[in-house]
Amino acid sequence: MKHDLAHMTIATARELLDRGDVSAVELADAYCARIAEKNPTLNAYLEVYDDVREQAKAADTMLAAGTRHALTGIPISIKDNILIQGKIASAASQMLATYRASYDATVIDRLKKQGAVFLGRTNMDEFAMGGSTENSAFGPTKNPHDLSRVPGGSSGGAAASVAADLAVAALGSDTGGSIRQPASFCGVVGLKPTHGAVSRYGLMAMASSLDQIGPLAKTVADTEILFNAIAGRDSKDATSIDRPRPPTHDKKLVVGVPRDFLEKGVDPDVLENFENSLAALKQSGVEIRDINLPNLKYSLAVYYVIMPAEVSSNLARFDGVRYGAHVDAPTMLEEYLATRRAGFGAESRRRIMLGTYVLSTGYYDAYYGKATMVRELLKDDFNTVFATGVDCILTPTSPTPAFTIGEKSTDPLAMYLADIFTVSANLVALPAISVPSGFANRAGARVPLGIQFTAPYAREDLLFTIGKLFEKANRA
Ligand code: GLN
Numbered sequence: 001m002k003h004d005l006a007h008m009t010i011a012t013a014r015e016l017l018d019r020g021d022v023s024a025v026e027l028a029d030a031y032c033a034r035i036a037e038k039n040p041t042l043n044a045y046l047e048v049y050d051d052v053r054e055q056a057k058a059a060d061t062m063l064a065a066g067t068r069h070a071l072t073g074i075p076i077s078i079k080d081n082i083l084i085q086g087k088i089a090s091a092a093s094q095m096l097a098t099y100r101a102s103y104d105a106t107v108i109d110r111l112k113k114q115g116a117v118f119l120g121r122t123n124m125d126e127f128a129m130g131g132s133t134e135n136s137a138f139g140p141t142k143n144p145h146d147l148s149r150v151p152g153g154s155s156g157g158a159a160a161s162v163a164a165d166l167a168v169a170a171l172g173s174d175t176g177g178s179i180r181q182p183a184s185f186c187g188v189v190g191l192k193p194t195h196g197a198v199s200r201y202g203l204m205a206m207a208s209s210l211d212q213i214g215p216l217a218k219t220v221a222d223t224e225i226l227f228n229a230i231a232g233r234d235s236k237d238a239t240s241i242d243r244p245r246p247p248t249h250d251k252k253l254v255v256g257v258p259r260d261f262l263e264k265g266v267d268p269d270v271l272e273n274f275e276n277s278l279a280a281l282k283q284s285g286v287e288i289r290d291i292n293l294p295n296l297k298y299s300l301a302v303y304y305v306i307m308p309a310e311v312s313s314n315l316a317r318f319d320g321v322r323y324g325a326h327v328d329a330p331t332m333l334e335e336y337l338a339t340r341r342a343g344f345g346a347e348s349r350r351r352i353m354l355g356t357y358v359l360s361t362g363y364y365d366a367y368y369g370k371a372t373m374v375r376e377l378l379k380d381d382f383n384t385v386f387a388t389g390v391d392c393i394l395t396p397t398s399p400t401p402a403f404t405i406g407e408k409s410t411d412p413l414a415m416y417l418a419d420i421f422t423v424s425a426n427l428v429a430l431p432a433i434s435v436p437s438g439f440a441n442r443a444g445a446r447v448p449l450g451i452q453f454t455a456p457y458a459r460e461d462l463l464f465t466i467g468k469l470f471e472k473a474n475r476a
């Protein structure tokens with residue numbers, strides 16, 4: 001029997017592969033054919049790997065031998081800042097346009113052992129800095145729901161690859177919303193794990209205390225499968241943690257809503273969709289409670305101090321000597337300057353300058369020091385709320401649906417404001433998930449919306465439980 005090899009979830013593809021109804025090679029071929037057809041328009045992939053078929057053949061050999069992991073033979077896309085040995089990883093930057101990784105990231109190593117098939121590397125904002133994928137040195141990705149709009153960012157290519165059926169699922173990275181916001185703009189699910197739940201070894205560092213690798217997929221169940229495959233302590237990342245066994249949860253789920261925080265700057269139809277989402281949750285037996293996170297209003301300011309500070313130090317390694325691009329000049333200092341001027345785009349330079357400023361003598365205490373103190377207050381806010389029996393905190397994922405290409409790219413502050421709901425989870429190291437919640441109409445187009453659940457430390461299990469519940473409630 002011929003199967004329609006589109007609109008596939010990990011779960012459905014798993015069934016077909018395990019029954020032998022399709023081979024990993026057939027599945028990979030179907031995805032490659034769709035990529036060849038649609039990617040010239042979407043620009044979700046920067047490169048499709050030349051060994052996809054070999055990878056798929058190896059997966060078929062595993063399947064034939066009776067080895068069946070959750071991801072064996074499943075075609076997925078990889079964000080361009082995650083290292084695969086021997087393959088280019090450019091972080092969508094001219095700086096690394098031809099850089100080839102010399103080792104596998106831990107997440108890649110774990111997926112290779114399962115026999116997952118990597119289709120290619122996806123477009124992103126340069127070094128993961130941005131919320132629209134317009135900061136890529138290789139052109140923006142387009143939103144599959146409306147080609148005049150951005151897919152979100154920085155994992156815009158990843159989200160578009162899943163939404164347009166150019167991958168079954170994807171790996172992205174999230175420093176201040178870069179998995180969740182593009183997931184919501186493209187109508188897919190995106191999970192930012194607890195800081196440390198997934199090893200960062202082999203992820204190009206943007207802001208290390210905030211960065212996490214995580215899955216984007218069509219369903220909450222699929223994000224759970226992919227998360228389980230990559231999570232867990234790794235001796236190569238000292239900040240990684242073991243997965244605690246979740247306590248059994250048999251009481252009524254309680255969702256907290258920070259009402260005061262939702263009043264300003266959110267599009268009216270986004271708020272309306274949010275209210276409908278709350279009603280759907282209530283219908284399925286979830287208790288909704290108003291909560292107060294008094295320092296949440298500072299989270300964006302704190303993020304845009306701490307993040308560039310860490311960026312300025314992490315990106316110092318791109319000196320034209322150790323990695324990637326190199327521009328010749330008479331002296332070493334001039335070589336550094338010329339290389340960095342040629343290699344980095346405008347947004348990267350802006351953040352390196354901001355970060356250098358907030359860390360400099362005389363300003364350190366006023367900015368960086370202050371921001372780290374407020375970050376602690378924010379952690380206390382979340383802990384206090386969770387201590388009252390709240391299981392998850394709910395907000396929209398983004399104050400607006402996908403905006404048009406060019407709409408915010410000349411106004412960095414407007415772009416930063418769009419991160420208002422996502423940055424706090426990174427600052428307080430908590431897991432958060434964006435789940436599709438419906439659509440809004442914009443200029444005749446139907447564009448996706450998403451809502452975001454945040455859970456206590458290492459409680460991804462709660463996000464999966466409530467996420468699945470919401471998917472079901474919202475469908476009804
Ligand atoms: N949009 C945010 C920023 O520009 C988030 C980036 C990210 O999570 N990598 O910093």
